[in-house]
Every structure is written in structure tokens, then in C-alpha cells.
Amino acid sequence: MNDAVAVTDALLRVRDLRVEFGGRAVLREVSFDLFAGETLGLVGESGSGKSTLARAVLRLLRASRGSVAWRGRDLLACDSRTLRALRRDLQIVFQDPLASLDPRMTIGETIAEPLRIFELALDEPARAGRVAGMLERVGLAAAMAGRYPHEFSGGQCQRVGIARAMILSPALLICDEPVSSLDASIQGQIVNLLRDLQADNNTAMLFISHNLAVVRHLSHRILVMYSGRLVEMAPRDALFDRPIHPYTRALLAAVPSPWAPQPQPAATAVPASLPSATGCSYRERCRYAAAICAATEPPLEEVVPGHFAACHRARELMT
Numbered sequence: 439m440n441d442a443v444a445v446t447d448a449l450l451r452v453r454d455l456r457v458e459f460g461g462r463a464v465l466r467e468v469s470f471d472l473f474a475g476e477t478l479g480l481v482g483e484s485g486s487g488k489s490t491l492a493r494a495v496l497r498l499l500r501a502s503r504g505s506v507a508w509r510g511r512d513l514l515a516c517d518s519r520t521l522r523a524l525r526r527d528l529q530i531v532f533q534d535p536l537a538s539l540d541p542r543m544t545i546g547e548t549i550a551e552p553l554r555i556f557e558l559a560l561d562e563p564a565r566a567g568r569v570a571g572m573l574e575r576v577g578l579a580a581a582m583a584g585r586y587p588h589e590f591s592g593g594q595c596q597r598v599g600i601a602r603a604m605i606l607s608p609a610l611l612i613c614d615e616p617v618s619s620l621d622a623s624i625q626g627q628i629v630n631l632l633r634d635l636q637a638d639n640n641t642a643m644l645f646i647s648h649n650l651a652v653v654r655h656l657s658h659r660i661l662v663m664y665s666g667r668l669v670e671m672a673p674r675d676a677l678f679d680r681p682i683h684p685y686t687r688a689l690l691a692a693v694p695s696p697w698a699p700q701p702q703p704a705a706t707a708v709p710a711s712l713p714s715a716t717g718c719s720y721r722e723r724c725r726y727a728a729a730i731c732a733a734t735e736p737p738l739e740e741v742v743p744g745h746f747a748a749c750h751r752a753r754e755l756m757t
């Protein structure tokens with residue numbers, strides 16, 4: 439990980455994003471920027487809306503409000519032809535490596551698919567050469583190109599998924615729990631592979647994980663999501679050393695060592711309708727809850743430069 443990321447114009451600028459399923463808002467008022475070469479970690483318990491955010495950003499599902507500006511163009515508003523062209527630069531790696539690969543395609547065909555779609559000028563030998571190079575880059579033998587996904591382990595399938603996502607050197611890679619289904623011994627290898635590929639290409643990364651140790655290892659900044667909203671956003675060290683929001687503090691209370699098997703947090707019982715404009719959605723669980731917390735929902739505010747929290751008592755809690 440590069441310690442410093444040049445802060446220029448944001449590659450990705452998400453503003454006031456909202457997603458509803460059946461009239462229920464599962465993502466609300468989500469705003470953040472992502473810069474070239476930056477890794478933004480996204481944490482939060484099961485059901486908090488992390489995958490929904492990833493999919494809404496890539497327009498794999500429809501947001502009901504907000505904007506997602508990619509290099510200044512709104513992905514949510516552009517026509518489908520423009521979106522298809524922009525997708526070249528926007529890739530995602532999913533949690534379940536085997537399920538995300540087409541069982542009828544050899545892994546060579548799978549990795550070559552983005553080249554077929556976006557690099558029409560490449561002839562077959564050139565494409566095969568690029569695939570072989572990419573296979574080797576992710577730690578697999580080029581000779582494996584003719585095999586099918588079921589012949590590979592979970593870790594190898596994830597390497598294939600990463601090779602497919604990275605073959606066009608995308609400017610943005612979203613990783614939605616890319617290692618949580620893998621054995622602990624393999625997780626570190628895959629995380630380091632992602633980190634190395636990111637450094638090679640100066641790719642911006644949105645990295646979703648339950649594993650706080652991995653998020654700490656990879657991220658420059660971290661977003662904390664609770665019940666569909668961002669409740670804290672801060673540079674990595676500020677977040678881990680000086681967390682503000684009571685939910686973040688609870689989440690960080692026990693950070694295990696890197697690569698230790700992670701217990702999957704239990705799914706949160708999400709209320710039939712999430713708390714509306716009244717009150718803080720964390721108040722039932724918050725030991726610091728006060729009268730104001732039931733009356734109004736706290737906005738996400740910059741408490742110290744670069745460090746944002748959505749808590750009425752943020753300034754008191756910092757002292």
C-alpha cells in the first residue's frame with residue numbers, strides 16, 4: 439500500500455445515494471469520494487448495505503436518488519451505450535469465486551472475455567498471450583488456460599476472477615468480500631495479490647470486508663456503514679486509533695490478528711422500515727444515547743479535518 443495518495447480530483451464522486459427495495463430504504467444519504475490509487479475500506483455488519491452500495495455504484499441495481507460521478511460523468515444518468523463503454527474501467531470481484539465464474543467456459547475464455555468485448559483489434563494469438571501473462575501474474579500456470587472452474591480450488595478460482603477483473607487494467611476495482619469464503623491460509627495471498635496488482639496499475643479500490651485486520655492492512659481511508667448510512671469516514675490510522683462513533687468503537691473493540699479466521703457477524707434484524715428522519719438508528723444499542731438522539735438523526739459531519747462522524751455527541755466523545 440502506498441502511504442500517500444495524491445489528492446486531486448476524485449475519480450468517483452458519490453452523492454446522496456439512496457436505494458429502496460419494495461419501498462424500504464436500505465441505503466440512504468451515502469456520499470463519499472474515491473481518488474486514483476486509493477483504497478477505501480468499507481466495513482459494517484451483515485445487512486448494513488455494503489453490497490447494495492457496491493452494486494448501486496456500478497449501476498448493477500437502480501438507485502432511487504443520488505449521483506455517481508465517474509471522472510465527472512454521472513453513471514446513473516448516462517445512456518446504456520455510454521455505460522457499457524465506461525464499464526471497461528469499472529470492475530468487480532465477488533465473494534463466491536466459483537459461483538462468479540461461468541462453468542461452461544474455460545478459465546482462459548473467462549479471462550479473455552473483457553478483451554473480446556473491449557479490445558476488438560486484438561487477434562487470437564495476441565489475446566492468448568495477454569491471458570497467459572495475466573494467469574502468470576495472478577500465480578497460475580499459463581498452461582491452465584484450457585481447464586474449467588470446477589477443476590480449481592476456491593483460492594485458484596478467486597485468482598481467475600481477479601485476473602478477469604484486472605486484464606483491462608481498470609481504474610476502479612470493487613472487491614465485495616473477496617477473501618471471506620477462502621481458507622485463512624489463502625486469504626493473505628489473495629489480499630497481497632490484490633494489493634500488488636493495485637500498485638502496478640494505480641487502481642482505485644473499494645474494498646468491502648468483515649475482516650478488520652485485512653481492511654486495516656489495505657486501506658488508506660475507511661467508511662463505516664450502519665443500517666444503510668455512513669456513520670464514520672476517516673483515514674485508516676485515525677479510524678483505528680481514534681474512532682469517534684459509538685458503533686465504530688464497538689466494532690473495533692476486539693481486532694484480531696491478520697489472517698485469523700473471522701467469525702461472520704450475525705445478520706442484523708433489519709426493522710421492517712428503517713428509522714426515518716427521526717432519531718439515530720444506533721440509539722437502541724448505544725450506551726451514550728441522549729434525548730436528542732431520539733429526536734433527530736445526526737448528519738455525517740467533519741469533526742476534525744478529514745474525519746467525519748454521524749453522532750450528536752461526537753465532539754464530547756473525542757475529549
Ligand SMILES: Nc1ncnc2c1ncn2[C@@H]1O[C@H](COP(=O)(O)OP(=O)(O)OP(=O)(O)O)[C@@H](O)[C@H]1O
Pocket residue numbers: 459464482483484485486487488489490491708
Ligand atoms: N434484491 C434485494 N431485494 C430485497 N432486499 C434486498 C435485496 N438485496 C439486499 N436486500 C436487503 O438490503 C439490505 C442490505 O443488504 P446488503 O446485501 O447490501 O448488506 P451487506 O452489508 O452486503 O451484508 P453482508 O455483510 O451480509 O454481505 C438487507 O436488509 C438485505 O436484506
Ligand code: SF4
Pocket residue numbers: 683684685718719720721722724725726727728731736748749750751752
Ligand atoms: S447520535 Fe446518540 S445514539 Fe447515535 S451514536 Fe451518537 S450518542 Fe449514540
Ligand SMILES: [Mg+2]
Pocket residue numbers: 488489490614
Ligand atoms: Mg454483502
